[in-house]
Amino acid sequence: MVAGISMAASNPSAPLLRLEEIGKSFGATKVLEAVTLSVAPGEVIGLLGENGAGKSTMMNIVAGALEPSAGRVVFADAPRRFASISEGIEAGIAFVHQELSVVGSLSVAENLFLGRMPRNRLGLVDFAAMRSASKAMLAAVGASDIDPGRLAGSLRTGEQQLVEIARAAARNPRLLILDEPTSSLTPHEVSTFLDYVRKARLAGISIIFITHRLEEAMMICDRLLVLRNGAIVSDRRPAGTTKEQIIADMTGKASLFAYSPRTNPSDKVALRVRNLADRDHVSGISLDIRQGEIFGLFGLVGAGRTELLEIIVGARTMSRGNMELFGRNHAPRTPAQALQAGVALVPEGRKTAGILPQHSVRRNASASSLRKSGGGVMVSPRGEAERTAAELKALAVRMRDDRQPITTLSGGNQQKVVFARALLSGSRLLLLDEPTHGVDIGAKSEIYEIIRRAAENGLTVIVASSELPEIIALCDRVAVLSKGRLADIVERDDMQEAHLLRLAFSEYEKQQ
Amino acid sequence: MTFDLKTLLRQREISVLLMLLAVAIYLAFATDYFLSQRNLMNVGRQASVVAIVALGQALVIIARGIDLSVGSVIGLSAVCSALVMQATGSDALALTAGLAAGLGAGLLNGAMVTRLHINPFIATLGMLSVARGIALLLTGGIPVPYSGWAEWLGAGRVSGIPVSVVMMFALVVIVHIAASRSVTGREVYAVGDNPKAARLAGIDIARTRMVVFAFSGLLAGLGGIILAGNLASADPNLGMGYELDVIAAVILGGTALSGGRGSIIGVLIGAMLMALLNNAFVLLSISAYWQVVTKGLIIILAVGIDGLRRGAETDD
Numbered sequence: 055m056v057a058g059i060s061m062a063a064s065n066p067s068a069p070l071l072r073l074e075e076i077g078k079s080f081g082a083t084k085v086l087e088a089v090t091l092s093v094a095p096g097e098v099i100g101l102l103g104e105n106g107a108g109k110s111t112m113m114n115i116v117a118g119a120l121e122p123s124a125g126r127v128v129f130a131d132a133p134r135r136f137a138s139i140s141e142g143i144e145a146g147i148a149f150v151h152q153e154l155s156v157v158g159s160l161s162v163a164e165n166l167f168l169g170r171m172p173r174n175r176l177g178l179v180d181f182a183a184m185r186s187a188s189k190a191m192l193a194a195v196g197a198s199d200i201d202p203g204r205l206a207g208s209l210r211t212g213e214q215q216l217v218e219i220a221r222a223a224a225r226n227p228r229l230l231i232l233d234e235p236t237s238s239l240t241p242h243e244v245s246t247f248l249d250y251v252r253k254a255r256l257a258g259i260s261i262i263f264i265t266h267r268l269e270e271a272m273m274i275c276d277r278l279l280v281l282r283n284g285a286i287v288s289d290r291r292p293a294g295t296t297k298e299q300i301i302a303d304m305t306g307k308a309s310l311f312a313y314s315p316r317t318n319p320s321d322k323v324a325l326r327v328r329n330l331a332d333r334d335h336v337s338g339i340s341l342d343i344r345q346g347e348i349f350g351l352f353g354l355v356g357a358g359r360t361e362l363l364e365i366i367v368g369a370r371t372m373s374r375g376n377m378e379l380f381g382r383n384h385a386p387r388t389p390a391q392a393l394q395a396g397v398a399l400v401p402e403g404r405k406t407a408g409i410l411p412q413h414s415v416r417r418n419a420s421a422s423s424l425r426k427s428g429g430g431v432m433v434s435p436r437g438e439a440e441r442t443a444a445e446l447k448a449l450a451v452r453m454r455d456d457r458q459p460i461t462t463l464s465g466g467n468q469q470k471v472v473f474a475r476a477l478l479s480g481s482r483l484l485l486l487d488e489p490t491h492g493v494d495i496g497a498k499s500e501i502y503e504i505i506r507r508a509a510e511n512g513l514t515v516i517v518a519s520s521e522l523p524e525i526i527a528l529c530d531r532v533a534v535l536s537k538g539r540l541a542d543i544v545e546r547d548d549m550q551e552a553h554l555l556r557l558a559f560s561e562y563e564k565q566q
Numbered sequence: 567m568t569f570d571l572k573t574l575l576r577q578r579e580i581s582v583l584l585m586l587l588a589v590a591i592y593l594a595f596a597t598d599y600f601l602s603q604r605n606l607m608n609v610g611r612q613a614s615v616v617a618i619v620a621l622g623q624a625l626v627i628i629a630r631g632i633d634l635s636v637g638s639v640i641g642l643s644a645v646c647s648a649l650v651m652q653a654t655g656s657d658a659l660a661l662t663a664g665l666a667a668g669l670g671a672g673l674l675n676g677a678m679v680t681r682l683h684i685n686p687f688i689a690t691l692g693m694l695s696v697a698r699g700i701a702l703l704l705t706g707g708i709p710v711p712y713s714g715w716a717e718w719l720g721a722g723r724v725s726g727i728p729v730s731v732v733m734m735f736a737l738v739v740i741v742h743i744a745a746s747r748s749v750t751g752r753e754v755y756a757v758g759d760n761p762k763a764a765r766l767a768g769i770d771i772a773r774t775r776m777v778v779f780a781f782s783g784l785l786a787g788l789g790g791i792i793l794a795g796n797l798a799s800a801d802p803n804l805g806m807g808y809e810l811d812v813i814a815a816v817i818l819g820g821t822a823l824s825g826g827r828g829s830i831i832g833v834l835i836g837a838m839l840m841a842l843l844n845n846a847f848v849l850l851s852i853s854a855y856w857q858v859v860t861k862g863l864i865i866i867l868a869v870g871i872d873g874l875r876r877g878a879e880t881d882d
Contacts, residue, residue: 369766393768401766410759412826421756421767424749432748475767 068131070095070260071116071229077124078111085111086284088125093229096258098251100265100275104304104495108284109264113231117149118142130228146228150235156214158207163188165206166221191220196246211355212238216247223254230254233264238355240562248274266521268297280304282495301523310499311527314506320345324483324514325366330375335361336538343516348509350529351518354558358538359518360402363485367399368392379483398422398481400472402488408472409460416442416456418471422479445474449504466497473504484508486517490524502528522551537561579820579832586839589846597849607728609845611796614730617837619789619808620815621741622782624833627816629778630758630825631686635675635693636786636812640805642697643667643787645704648712648800657715664791665784671697672783676776694809701802709801712794720795730792742830750777759826814865815840823869
């Protein structure tokens with residue numbers, strides 16, 4: 055709290071934060087290489103880059119959660135090496151992570167004061183004081199709509215994000231690091247939040263803003279830095295910069311997100327969905343997905359993309375409606391039944407739901423096709439080896455040997471193995487949930503090729519993604535979900551980012 | 567994949583095998599009686615029941631479950647088998663009844679875990695009490711005399727080797743092949759490694775869990791018949807505390823309680839080590855109370871070393 059005032063006294067023109075030749079390696083993998091950067095007081099920096107570019111690692115080094123392998127961090131005119139995050143906080147650095155850490159079973163006010171709750175004379179928590187202070191904290195970041203008495207767990211993801219930002223802002227940091235703060239905010243919340251950013255800048259707070267929303271970044275930031283493969287590849291001012299330039303900086307190839315026109319899918323319907331609902335996440339969904347089509351599912355966090363895929367693959371109970379797969383009634387109660395019917399899923403969350411971490415590459419690849427050979431009782435080792443080897447080769451999985459543990463591969467290659475598993479199952483309908491989450495650019499473009507090839511080979515593909523460029527690069531049509539409802543189905547010619555985003559927010563707008 | 571001594575020693579099977587040899591060599595020098603045929607047969611018999619029951623337990627643990635009820639199921643199936651023998655005089659019926667009691671208890675365990683979604687620890691802890699209680703109810707607490715085929719299984723010999731030891735080796739080979747080569751066996755490992763991923767990959771995890779609990783119950787039933795046959799009597803308290811020896815054998819053999827990892831050969835080695843340690847206490851005439859203390863310490867030590875090693879590897 056004192057830091058915020060004393061800062062004004064120090065030399066205003068000197069940079070608040072300087073990174074000098076920062077490098078970071080994890081084992082043999084270089085994540086950051088010679089990153090040099092300086093941030094002036096009151097400057098708002100947009101940090102852009104693909105997943106895996108090194109943004110989070112860089113910010114974790116600034117905040118003190120990671121030690122750099124090379125170089126030094128200079129904060130407020132002194133070389134710093136924070137031994138922990140709490141030392142970083144002491145010095146005036148607040149980091150709001152993308153992964154939320156609110157405690158769902160406590161109220162918003164209790165979350166805001168976690169670890170430092172005010173006490174009354176009896177030594178008990180002073181709820182009245184906490185409540186009024188919470189109101190002020192929330193109002194400061196433009197979230198005065200949130201009632202401090204509500205349980206944090208009952209808030210939307212975006213609201214929880216605002217609670218975290220309010221908590222960080224209340225510490226009067228000199229440097230505020232925000233990792234994707236707007237990804238789940240409604241347009242109204244975004245605009246009040248951006249007002250807060252402008253006010254904070256006037257107060258001399260420096261802000262580093264990690265985001266995927268280029269338009270927002272260009273609107274609010276003083277400088278846009280693009281990080282690619284662990285190095286800063288461009289440092290631009292928004293004026294005179296185009297979105298296309300930024301995308302080219304981020305991806306290294308302008309063509310990554312280019313849609314390649316495909317031969318039209320057949321008119322035959324592969325999956326017919328009518329009035330589908332589960333108990334709490336999605337309702338009233340009707341879709342016709344054509345054979346050989348790459349069909350997109352877009353929506354904000356919590357829109358119901360994953361849940362819809364889970365119903366189709368039998369991992370979630372459908373409470374209303376019906377589905378037809380190639381003309382046959384489709385109502386799987388388990389993913390095993392869906393697999394029998396020819397539906398395979400590449401799930402979201404490679405580590406938690408994708409790989410079998412103690413299994414080899416080969417056994418990971420064969421997990422969905424064990425019953426395909428040898429009469430379904432015994433596994434034929436040679437047949438398994440041959441089938442998986444062919445598929446792993448076709449997908450260009452980089453490895454020494456397919457008997458090495460899957461955890462020794464890079465994220466992108468692990469994801470390709472999970473793809474190989476789904477493709478080996480011989481399914482006709484392929485469901486992909488955030489298929490390139492957390493993989494590097496190279497693997498990303500290879501995975502796009504794999505998806506396009508699968509569709510060329512007659513497979514029907516449904517891609518759920520929160521990344522608009524990905525949806526637009528891949529899909530022939532896209533269904534936009536908003537709060538579990540189908541906002542609209544958009545044809546190829548109408549796929550503009552702004553239009554899709556507007557649809558994604560449509561249900562929220564209705565409420566306000 | 568080469569024969570690197572360091573990686574070889576990291577395999578728990580190898581380190582436990584070395585422990586087994588060390589204890590055996592020590593006993594051979596410390597006592598004259600250890601290497602006598604009679605004593606070795608005795609050790610083999612003791613190891614065989616632990617090993618047979620541990621085979622089922624190992625699959626349960628590899629699939630990320632645990633079966634605490636095996637000791638009680640041993641008692642229940644022994645009693646059921648002996649009572650049917652007494653009532654009908656039919657060996658075949660008696661054997662079937664004993665195995666069916668074990669299988670039934672296992673199926674119930676599986677149903678509690680997969681249908682009612684009760685944590686395996688709690689479900690089988692309940693079964694531990696229920697099965698023992700039923701065994702006591704059926705007999706009024708009084709042992710039932712038992713002879714016939716069971717006696718041959720428990721005390722008989724085939725060309726000088728105890729029948730139960732022959733069965734142990736046969737079952738180890740069968741279960742080893744089933745675990746490593748059959749579709750279900752491979753699914754057991756996948757389910758234990760990452761249940762969520764296994765389910766989404768299209769593996770019927772409820773079926774897999776059902777199979778392992780049923781198999782564990784069935785083998786506990788067989789263990790009960792062998793033990794009762796060996797004593798020519800089915801005590802309703804038979805197998806009390808056996809779950810400790812069985813789980814210890816599995817863990818010593820290199821199976822991870824966290825699931826997804828473990829070998830059947832390791833289970834055999836673990837069971838033999840447990841039997842040898844029991845034998846050592848008798849031969850060296852150390853108080854039986856120390857035996858109880860040591861058994862617990864060995865489990866803690868085996869798991870502790872594993873945890874230390876893995877903790878060092880995974881710390882960021």
